Amino acid sequence: MRKYFALLFLILAMLACNLSNPNAGGAPTSPTLEPTTVIYVVIEPTATPTIAVTNTPAPTATAELPPEIMLHKNSNCRRGPSEYYVIVDQIARDKDGVPVSLPVVGQNEGGTWWQVINATGQECWIFGENTQPNSDFSNLPIKEGPALPDTPGNFFVTNQVCQPGPKKK
16 A cells, blocks of 8 residues: 555656646747846945044053052061161061051161051051062152160169189180
8 A cells, every 4th residue: 555655646746847847848949038128327426434533531540559568577567667676566477378468658768667557557667678569669758767765874884793604624
């Protein structure tokens, strides 16, 4: 049954191919030429667009980083820019693995000490070799520490006694 159905379908398909051509089996006809209309397109130039001048905004200055130092060594923070001043604070170089950075508000005349603000808000001085600045500090104000106390006026040594030590052989 399937064979007959497939054969019938094949015959119908072959017949359908011949139905679409009305001249099937006849002599071929030559194509006929019909007159055509020619259309000319004229392109007229138009005015070229002009470029409008716009004001370009002036570049804005990049905000400078506030002066800060990062400690690369544990440091004493002193009352003035010298080892002769009293230690106000001791600051570790990192806290829980995070480097400590301190804002800088001044420098000594030689640029070897930085006046910073510590964690308690107090101004104190850190030796520059223990730090890494984040920018150029040449514009920082030059500051001085408080005056060191004078040597006591009535200070002298009395009754100096030298005692010999044990003899060496």
